[in-house]
Amino acid sequence: MFESINQNLQKVFARFQRGGKLTDGNIQDGLREIRQALLDADVHFKVAKDLIDEVTNRAVGEKVIESVTPAQQIIKIFHDVLTAAMASDKPLVIGQHGPTVIMLAGLQGSGKTTTAGKLANLLKKRGRQPLLVAADLQRPAAIEQLKVLGQQLGIPVLAKTGVTPPDLCAEAIPFARANGHDVVILDTAGRLHIDEPLMQEVAAVKARAKPHHVFFVCDAMTGQDAVNSARAFHERLALDGVILTKLDGDTRGGAAISIRHVTGAPVRFVGLGEKLDQLEEFHADRMASRVLGMGDVVSLVERAQSVVDEKQAEEAVTKLLTDEFTFEDFLFQLRSMKKLGPLKDVLAMLPGGLGAQLQNAPIDEKQLDRVEAVICSMTREERLRPDVLDVDRRRRVARGSGNSLDQVNAVVKQFAGMRQMMKQLKSQSGLMGKMAARFMPGMSGAKQHKAQVIEEMRKKGDLLRAKRKMERDRKKQNRRRR
Amino acid sequence: MFKKLFEGLKKTRDALSLGLRTVLSIGRDLDDETLDRLEETLYTADLGPSATAMIEKARKAYKLREIKTTDDVMVFLRKEIEDRLGERSELELRGVPPTVVLMVGVNGSGKTTTIAKLARHFTQQGKKVVIGAGDTFRAAAAEQLQIWADRVGATLVRGKAGADPAAVAFDAAEKAATEKADVLLVDTAGRLVTQAHLMQELSKISRVLGKRIPGAPHDVLLVLDATTGQNAIQQAEKFKAAVPVTGLIVAKLDGSAKGGAVVGIRERVGLPVKFIGVGEKADDLEPFDPKEFARSMFEGHTP
Numbered sequence: 001m002f003e004s005i006n007q008n009l010q011k012v013f014a015r016f017q018r019g020g021k022l023t024d025g026n027i028q029d030g031l032r033e034i035r036q037a038l039l040d041a042d043v044h045f046k047v048a049k050d051l052i053d054e055v056t057n058r059a060v061g062e063k064v065i066e067s068v069t070p071a072q073q074i075i076k077i078f079h080d081v082l083t084a085a086m087a088s089d090k091p092l093v094i095g096q097h098g099p100t101v102i103m104l105a106g107l108q109g110s111g112k113t114t115t116a117g118k119l120a121n122l123l124k125k126r127g128r129q130p131l132l133v134a135a136d137l138q139r140p141a142a143i144e145q146l147k148v149l150g151q152q153l154g155i156p157v158l159a160k161t162g163v164t165p166p167d168l169c170a171e172a173i174p175f176a177r178a179n180g181h182d183v184v185i186l187d188t189a190g191r192l193h194i195d196e197p198l199m200q201e202v203a204a205v206k207a208r209a210k211p212h213h214v215f216f217v218c219d220a221m222t223g224q225d226a227v228n229s230a231r232a233f234h235e236r237l238a239l240d241g242v243i244l245t246k247l248d249g250d251t252r253g254g255a256a257i258s259i260r261h262v263t264g265a266p267v268r269f270v271g272l273g274e275k276l277d278q279l280e281e282f283h284a285d286r287m288a289s290r291v292l293g294m295g296d297v298v299s300l301v302e303r304a305q306s307v308v309d310e311k312q313a314e315e316a317v318t319k320l321l322t323d324e325f326t327f328e329d330f331l332f333q334l335r336s337m338k339k340l341g342p343l344k345d346v347l348a349m350l351p352g353g354l355g356a357q358l359q360n361a362p363i364d365e366k367q368l369d370r371v372e373a374v375i376c377s378m379t380r381e382e383r384l385r386p387d388v389l390d391v392d393r394r395r396r397v398a399r400g401s402g403n404s405l406d407q408v409n410a411v412v413k414q415f416a417g418m419r420q421m422m423k424q425l426k427s428q429s430g431l432m433g434k435m436a437a438r439f440m441p442g443m444s445g446a447k448q449h450k451a452q453v454i455e456e457m458r459k460k461g462d463l464l465r466a467k468r469k470m471e472r473d474r475k476k477q478n479r480r481r482r
Numbered sequence: 483m484f485k486k487l488f489e490g491l492k493k494t495r496d497a498l499s500l501g502l503r504t505v506l507s508i509g510r511d512l513d514d515e516t517l518d519r520l521e522e523t524l525y526t527a528d529l530g531p532s533a534t535a536m537i538e539k540a541r542k543a544y545k546l547r548e549i550k551t552t553d554d555v556m557v558f559l560r561k562e563i564e565d566r567l568g569e570r571s572e573l574e575l576r577g578v579p580p581t582v583v584l585m586v587g588v589n590g591s592g593k594t595t596t597i598a599k600l601a602r603h604f605t606q607q608g609k610k611v612v613i614g615a616g617d618t619f620r621a622a623a624a625e626q627l628q629i630w631a632d633r634v635g636a637t638l639v640r641g642k643a644g645a646d647p648a649a650v651a652f653d654a655a656e657k658a659a660t661e662k663a664d665v666l667l668v669d670t671a672g673r674l675v676t677q678a679h680l681m682q683e684l685s686k687i688s689r690v691l692g693k694r695i696p697g698a699p700h701d702v703l704l705v706l707d708a709t710t711g712q713n714a715i716q717q718a719e720k721f722k723a724a725v726p727v728t729g730l731i732v733a734k735l736d737g738s739a740k741g742g743a744v745v746g747i748r749e750r751v752g753l754p755v756k757f758i759g760v761g762e763k764a765d766d767l768e769p770f771d772p773k774e775f776a777r778s779m780f781e782g783h784t785p
Contacts, residue, residue, distance in 0.1 A: 036534075042711030045525045108734065109590030109707060141626035148621035148643075192736070219590060223528040223711020223743060246589060249674035251713040274589070275621070 003249060031056060034078070043254035044227045045124075047261045054081050063470035087284035088266030089294065092213075092241065094123070094183065099176040101184045101209055103169075105237060107200055107229055108190030113142060115271055116187040117149035118279035119243075122269075123183050128353050131181035133172040134159035138189035138198075144432035146187055153276060156181075165189070165201060166286050171207035186211065193232030203236045215241045217270065218255060225253035227262050234263040244282070245271035325422040327383035330415060331375045338368060370403060374411045377401035386415060512544055512555055520555065527742035527779075530712045532749055536562045536733035550706035560780045567772035568743050571729060571754035573701060574577040575665065580612070580658040581665045582691055584651075586684060586721055587705035592733030593625060596705050596759055597667050598630035600731075603757075605635045606765075609664035614654025615640035616647040616687060619671040627669060632636030632669070634764055637661070647671065647683065648690040655694035668699070675720035688725045701728045703756060708735040718751040733759035736766070 006339050012182045031052050038048040058077045096098050113136065120130040132150050134157055136142035143159045150157035156179075169186050176184045188205055191198035208213065216230060216239045233239060242263075244256050247270045256267050267282040326351070375383065377400035382389055389397075389412060391405075398408045514718040517537055524533035538556055543549045547557050575581045584598070587593045594617065601611045613636050624640045631638040639657050640652035642661035651668050658666035670687060673680035691698040702725045706714050721727050732744055735758045744755050 039525065040531065040712055042713070045522050049716075093636075107709065109592055111590055139626070140629035141622040143621035144625045145620070152621075192734070219707070219709075221588070221707075221710045222711040223707045223709060223714075224526045225528070229709070248672060249676050249713070249715075251589065255711070 038257075041254035042223050042226070042251075042258075044220075044258035044261070045226055047227070047258045050261065051081055051085060051257070083285045084258070086260055086267065086282075088268070092268050094128070095212060099173060099184045100183055100213070101173060101186065101211040102213045102215065102242070103186040103188065103206060103209065103211035103237075104215050105188050105233055106190060107192060107219070108139070110190060110217045110219045111271060112136070112190060112217045113145050113149070113187055114274075114276075115243055115245060115279070116185050117153060117155075117276050118147065118271065119269070120150075120155045120183075120185050121153050121276050122279050124153065128183045129181045130155055130183040130185055131176045131179070132157045132171065133169060133184060133186045135165040135169050135186050136189040137161070137163075137165055137168075138191075142187075142189070143423075149276065158315060166204040166208040169205045173209060184209075193229040199232070199236055202233075206237050213237050213241060215243050216259070216263075216265065217243045217245060218259060220244045220247045220253045220255060220270075221249060221251040222255040224258075227258050229257040232265050234265065239263055239265040240269040241265055243267070243269045243271065244278075248272045248278070269338060303364050312386075325419045327375050327378060327386055327415065330418070331383070332373065334372055334375075338372075370401075370407065371411050371414075373401040374398075374403060374408055386412065386419075488613045500597075512550060512552055514541075516552065516612050517544065517555075520559070524559075524742070528703075528711055529742035530715075530746050532566060532746045533742075536714055544584060553637045556780055560572040560776050563745055563779065564773055564776040566749045567776060568748055568754060570769075570771055570773075571756060572769055573756045575609070575728070576697075576700055578693065579664045580666045581649065581664065581700050582655065582658070582668065582695055584670065584688060584691065584699035584702045584725065586702060586725060586727070588674055589620075590715055591672065591705045591707045591710075592759060593617075593672060594626055594669060595744040595762075595766070596731050596733050596757075597627070597669050598634055599759065599764055600757070601631065601636040601665075601667055602634040602764040603767055604665045610661070611636040611665045611667065612654060612658040612661065613638050614651050614666065614668040616650050616654075616669045617671040618643060618645045618647050618650060623669075623671070630764070636667075637663070648687045651687045652690050652694055652714060655691050655698065666695075666698075669779055675717055681720065681724040684724050687745075699726075702726055703729050703731050704745075704753070705731045705733055708732050708759075710743060712743065712746070713733070713752055715746055718747045718753055722751060722753065727753060730756070731757045731759065731767075732770070736760045739771075744751050 002202055032213055035048055035052050035053070038051065039045065043051070055078055058081070090450060094102075104116055104119075106112050116132055120132050123130050129441060132146055134143040134146045136146070143161075147157050147159060158168070160168055160171075163171075165188060172186070176182075186205065186209060188202055189198070193199065215238045215446060216233050216237075218230065222229075230239070230242075242256070242259055242265050243255070244267050247253060260266060266284075269279050271283050272278045272280055374397060377397045378389075378393075382393060382397075392409045394412065395405055397403075398405045401408070500587055504730070517540060521533055521537040524536065527533075529536070536559060539562065540549065540555055543558060544555070549555050573583070585593050585600075597613060601613055604611050611634075613627060613631055615624040615627045615638055615680040617627075618641055621643070624638075625642070628638055628640070637657065639650065640651065641647075647670060654666060654668060657663075666760065668687070668691065670684060671680075673684070674679065688699055704718060704721050704727050706717065710717070718727070718730070730744065730747065730753050732755055746757070747753055755772070757767050758770050758775075760768055761765050
């Protein structure tokens, strides 16, 4: 999402790296380009200026530091400034007693209704009993939309016609209490910040419902005007959080920085897709790392851990080290990789600006699907003993998977190559890493970086295994002592 | 008609004018600081890199003594914006009905409401309008469109929730052809340009329309939210790569103090603005006049 700032800053910092220490001259040059990058990323003009001023001040103060390159120094300072510009000093606390009321407000088309559904879903998963309130009585069929979302999620929706939104929202709270709901989410109508009657109405909703949290739902693609709308909503509603939507697009997302700067309200959640589980908590430091081209390795590692069943992974490794590599193993690898999310997202998290470089490379997700389809069209025997795959069988697999014979041959050939590699690697460590590196299609120029990342993931996995082993040993010892 | 446009652009004008007034109060003679502040003013109107380019040009002209006063620079900038916006470009119906218009855009840009307004634009001229409810993804999108279609007097063709949008588009083309409608407007689900499969789906919808009605879609209009920043240019480029986009509709221009991104889009992607949305009612859609737009921006500051 911040790739574009990222790309530009990479260029700027590449120049710093060639130079010596920070001088007024090269600071100015670099900062001008950073400013331009921020502006291109839709960070508000004045906010960009403030940030640059802050970086300048700090950079000048730290000029004496020896033994680091100017680039590292600037990156560190800029990272700190950006993190501070987006970070929240207080974690979001959803109350334990009585219904916690959360109000969503924003412009038309910012994504309030979808976000209401996503938020309710997230809280439900955390053991809450949310109630959705359809307080958008403006847009045709908005109530209908929320009802459908509620049905999909199994979350009740309070909807009524012939009432005003403030009345409905006030009514919702005793209703929630009576029906055992501990969270109430108010989905209000989208409105322009300059529409006086509607702004008064939304203020009335707040006065009547007395929400514990008021979240401003904002489209991540918003330009310079984000500052004006956020400020206007903040004046009426005293916002205490922001939900940034549509962040899965290719927007640079500078609005996040601007809004925080003018309202002080931190981004709490980010919307990352059209599905109802695609709402995540916002991490300022990671986002800042991403802006600066340091990659989001932490996110990647966490995601990898959450999707790959560790026991299964461990079994796979053991199996690989003892048995022949089969199509079954190949399929497992493939599926684990797909669970990480769209390749493009995964790539965007890679450090070193690699993600940015690969942004324009044609990454064919379908290639993965094709390989999967081919394997799925094989019998169990064929998967375990690939040698039996003669032309007739391959032809059948081709028909079954909707591919040509050539494509099936290519998959079998690719597999044979991997099997060969597997034999060679058996005794070596880093097996998983190298394998996975080999399997990612369309990334041949990027193997090294990728191997690094995966190596990191592996290390983390190793650490966990090591920790468990230590625990096991300790228990054993304890038993012996007894 | 101009009155509404004038009112719709009031915010754009106010935002620019407000900045300009502060800038102008400094003095009649131009200086570097004034130019810096003009750049800021243009930037906060989302003109983006175009703003920098224009100011650089103005700076050169100032150094060459071609422009001297603040009045000169206003005329200069207005001319620059006019040039970048190009000629007026209207949505024309072709001789053999139905004219098929495919509507595309990112989520929440205002496609559905804009379709209602466009339908109204044609029904008011006595044209027969069919709408294809091609957004089968968002919950209750078809219901929203049904309400609008009833209000503006258009026929809606809809499929089941989750149905193949290309199939709905084909059915709508069928209906428009057999009922001899003048205009077929095809709605599509909002999609972010990073979703390759959804962009391909768009190409498919476009192809399917051409199978039933030769030459269709005759126009593909990209609906942009006026508050969108520089991402608007990416959107225009990516949608253009997927379907033959012929023009833009800038929605929610009344609420935004901005809409300056259209200048960059015309300049860099070459797509003309056909209509602007200037309010929430069904008739708040106006053909776009580049000269009027540029004039409104500098209202009260240039002759």
